Amino acid sequence: MSIPLKARVHLEIDGKVVRPGDWVELPDGQEARARQLLAYGYADEAPAEPVKAKTRRSSSRR
Numbered sequence: 001m002s003i004p005l006k007a008r009v010h011l012e013i014d015g016k017v018v019r020p021g022d023w024v025e026l027p028d029g030q031e032a033r034a035r036q037l038l039a040y041g042y043a044d045e046a047p048a049e050p051v052k053a054k055t056r057r058s059s060s061r062r
Contacts, residue, residue, distance in 0.1 A: 002027055003034045004046035011042060 003026040011018045018024055024043060026034050037043040 003030060005034060005037060005043040006046060007043050009042050011037075 005024045005026065007018045007020055007022050007024055009020055011024070013024060013026075023046070024037075034043075038045060
């Protein structure tokens with residue numbers, strides 16, 4: 001599992017240059033680093049996966 005973030009500014013993370021709007025995947029164990037990036041406004045959290053509404057099927061009773 002990884003920690004997805006979206007960069008707000010130019011960053012260099014682990015030798016990789018990240019531009020604003022690019023997604024960053026931090027490995028597990030770097031939660032503190034992710035919190036710092038969020039606290040300083042350098043990145044945004046990835047949105048949660050939307051919950052899909054259940055589709056109701058009509059029965060074809062006759």
